Amino acid sequence: MSYPYQIKSFEQYQTAYQKSIEQPEEFWEDIAQHFTWQKKWDKVLDWEFNTPKVEWFKGGKLNITENCLDRWVATQPETPAIIWESNNPHEASRNITYKALHQKVCAFAQVLKNNGAKKGDRICIYMPMVPELTIAVLACARIGAVHSVIFAGFSAQSISDRVQDAQCNIVITADGAYRGNKTIPLKSVMDEALVNCPSVEKVIVLTRTQMAVSMLNGRDCWWDEEMKLVEEKNDYSDKAEVMDAEDMLFILYTSGSTGKPKGVVHTCAGYMVWTNYTFVNVFQYEPGQIHFCTADIGWVTGHSYIIYGPLSAGATSLMFEGIPTYPDAGRFWEVVEKHHVNILYTAPTAIRSLMGFGKSPIEGKNLSSLKILGTVGEPINEEAWHWYDENIGKENCPIVDTWWQTETGGILISNLAGVTPSKPTFATLPIPGVQPLLVDESGNELLGNAVSGNLCIKFPWPGMLRTTYGDHERCRQTYFSTYQNLYFTGDGCLRDEDGYYRITGRVDDVLNVSGHRLGTAELENAINMHSGVIESAIVGYPHDIKGQGIYAYVVFGEIHTDEEHTKQNILKTVSKIIGAIAKPDKIQFVSGLPKTRSGKIMRRILRKVAEGETENLGDTSTLLDPSIVAEIIKGRL
Numbered sequence: 001m002s003y004p005y006q007i008k009s010f011e012q013y014q015t016a017y018q019k020s021i022e023q024p025e026e027f028w029e030d031i032a033q034h035f036t037w038q039k040k041w042d043k044v045l046d047w048e049f050n051t052p053k054v055e056w057f058k059g060g061k062l063n064i065t066e067n068c069l070d071r072w073v074a075t076q077p078e079t080p081a082i083i084w085e086s087n088n089p090h091e092a093s094r095n096i097t098y099k100a101l102h103q104k105v106c107a108f109a110q111v112l113k114n115n116g117a118k119k120g121d122r123i124c125i126y127m128p129m130v131p132e133l134t135i136a137v138l139a140c141a142r143i144g145a146v147h148s149v150i151f152a153g154f155s156a157q158s159i160s161d162r163v164q165d166a167q168c169n170i171v172i173t174a175d176g177a178y179r180g181n182k183t184i185p186l187k188s189v190m191d192e193a194l195v196n197c198p199s200v201e202k203v204i205v206l207t208r209t210q211m212a213v214s215m216l217n218g219r220d221c222w223w224d225e226e227m228k229l230v231e232e233k234n235d236y237s238d239k240a241e242v243m244d245a246e247d248m249l250f251i252l253y254t255s256g257s258t259g260k261p262k263g264v265v266h267t268c269a270g271y272m273v274w275t276n277y278t279f280v281n282v283f284q285y286e287p288g289q290i291h292f293c294t295a296d297i298g299w300v301t302g303h304s305y306i307i308y309g310p311l312s313a314g315a316t317s318l319m320f321e322g323i324p325t326y327p328d329a330g331r332f333w334e335v336v337e338k339h340h341v342n343i344l345y346t347a348p349t350a351i352r353s354l355m356g357f358g359k360s361p362i363e364g365k366n367l368s369s370l371k372i373l374g375t376v377g378e379p380i381n382e383e384a385w386h387w388y389d390e391n392i393g394k395e396n397c398p399i400v401d402t403w404w405q406t407e408t409g410g411i412l413i414s415n416l417a418g419v420t421p422s423k424p425t426f427a428t429l430p431i432p433g434v435q436p437l438l439v440d441e442s443g444n445e446l447l448g449n450a451v452s453g454n455l456c457i458k459f460p461w462p463g464m465l466r467t468t469y470g471d472h473e474r475c476r477q478t479y480f481s482t483y484q485n486l487y488f489t490g491d492g493c494l495r496d497e498d499g500y501y502r503i504t505g506r507v508d509d510v511l512n513v514s515g516h517r518l519g520t521a522e523l524e525n526a527i528n529m530h531s532g533v534i535e536s537a538i539v540g541y542p543h544d545i546k547g548q549g550i551y552a553y554v555v556f557g558e559i560h561t562d563e564e565h566t567k568q569n570i571l572k573t574v575s576k577i578i579g580a581i582a583k584p585d586k587i588q589f590v591s592g593l594p595k596t597r598s599g600k601i602m603r604r605i606l607r608k609v610a611e612g613e614t615e616n617l618g619d620t621s622t623l624l625d626p627s628i629v630a631e632i633i634k635g636r637l
């Protein structure tokens with residue numbers, strides 16, 4: 001088996017790119033024909049950004065799981081689809097072949113049906129990183145239900161918002177999750193969330209930690225018992241639901257600059273083609289290789305490069321339940337050695353945190369199986385890039401710096417490993433089909449090279465979002481209204497003298513903390529929920545490991561106990577409202593915020609102070625109370 005559309009040289013890349021721009025429909029049609037369809041499409045592309053309307057392969061009928069499972073069961077049933085490594089290094093790893101995965105997915109699809117699930121239903125998944133999570137995701141896709149995976153670190157409140165927004169009728173969860181030396185009580189967090197979610201009729205609970213959980217009669221049932229019912233009686237079929245190319249595949253919630261997280265919607269065919277095409281080309285995957293993406297399936301990287309990209313390519317995907325520093329900072333390298341990992345795809349924040357432990361965790365580990373390294377989620381700094389290259393890749397593995405977003409479905413700008421040139425800290429060149437464009441503040445296109453501006457995309461690619469769940473207008477406003485006829489990414493970007501792209505970070509009010517997106521408005525809302533808080537403002541500041549840290553300026557009523565205690569209480573509230581990932585790194589109490597006479601917070605000043613810049617704060621004369629700035633500088637943490 002090989003991939004006819006795998007690009008093998010720089011010249012081939014240039015030819016493919018050119019064709020993808022000049023004849024996009026022919027280009028994608030050629031690629032799409034290599035998948036399993038129940039009926040071919042009527043029209044390759046129909047689009048209009050101002051609405052927005054984007055439709056790929058309209059009229060085509062397929063099921064993505066037939067592409068991820070059945071076609072490999074037919075040709076390579078014994079190839080491992082998933083290799084699973086536990087959080088606990090002493091627990092046996094699991095090896096699940098395509099045949100076994102197919103069987104489990106079909107059986108669990110029947111469990112879902114037995115519990116009332118049908119095509120179009122929204123199903124919430126809140127699970128640890130165990131193979132059953134992948135099985136649950138694929139079983140939803142198998143029956144045409146829309147999965148909404150929620151990262152297992154989110155709080156009850158966050159779950160509840162998401163479940164209500166999507167009106168989910170079924171939840172799949174587990175008793176608990178292991179994460180490093182912690183045990184997280186998933187089911188009890190879910191129980192708290194579901195108090196406010198009347199749409200949920202069934203909760204299916206996997207046993208992972210064997211911690212005590214409450215099981216509500218009539219609503220809650222055990223994964224194992226339900227599976228036994230269908231497996232023992234052999235009471236399930238392997239027939240997949242017939243889906244339209246543009247039927248919804250999943251919703252994934254992500255933060256933006258305003259309001260609550262929105263449900264980014266991806267559809268079946270375009271997303272499948274995109275994750276597969278980018279997986280095969282960016283990582284230059286070769287059959288038999290072991291691909292280890294360290295992300296959690298709760299984020300888009302896990303959806304696209306643990307599940308759909310690799311499995312649709314018949315690859316072996318390694319799923320790791322744990323964290324890079326447990327039981328020690330050598331764990332990733334131990335996993336690489338143990339499973340002979342060929343491709344390692346991780347986040348700059350993980351690299352920076354491991355750098356801090358020095359070289360001893362790497363010593364004695366055999367990393368010679370590694371062929372290709374990748375990074376995703378945030379800009380990588382030069383130092384981390386070189387450390388990764390020298391210590392992990394032994395200067396022998398191309399590094400792909402892959403830029404993309406939840407909304408883009410898969411990678412948009414990246415070098416192709418060993419095929420197109422890499423350049424430290426640069427995502428480099430667009431994937432075929434991607435037409436990036438830089439604009440200035442007023443939306444004028446910046447032509448030529450050696451320019452910086454806001455990154456937009458001017459033509460649809462198959463993997464792009466189609467809408468935000470339940471609110472199409474929000475999708476239009478967020479992504480398609482800032483600049484006419486363009487998709488706006490929210491990122492700033494430099495195109496250098498060679499035409500290579502380097503993403504410089506968000507230009508909107510979104511922070512990127514350890515590769516996780518958090519909106520400042522969302523964070524402020526959470527802090528403001530804390531009793532005693534009058535007002536708050538959040539800004540990001542450079543953080544050695546996390547990339548960006550969260551700096552909170554808080555106006556508090558009367559502090560009854562000491563400040564430290566109050567800070568701890570605020571952190572607790574933020575954990576409750578969003579989750580531990582959203583806890584501010586620094587909280588500074590202030591008597592007021594710098595505001596203009598019209599009441600607008602001057603974030604520019606707050607950002608500069610948080611970054612350590614206490615002079616050159618720019619014009620402060622329009623402030624209502626300029627003296628507040630001196631106080632803020634004085635109290636800086």
Ligand code: WTA
Pocket residue numbers: 254299300301375376377378379380401402403404405406407427489490491503504505506512515516517
């Ligand atoms: C940032 C993660 C620089 C960017 C796949 C984007 C990056 C946001 C890179 C999306 C990269 C992602 N270099 N920045 N290689 N990859 N980003 O939705 O700001 O969680 O807009 O998707 O992460 O984050 P999201």
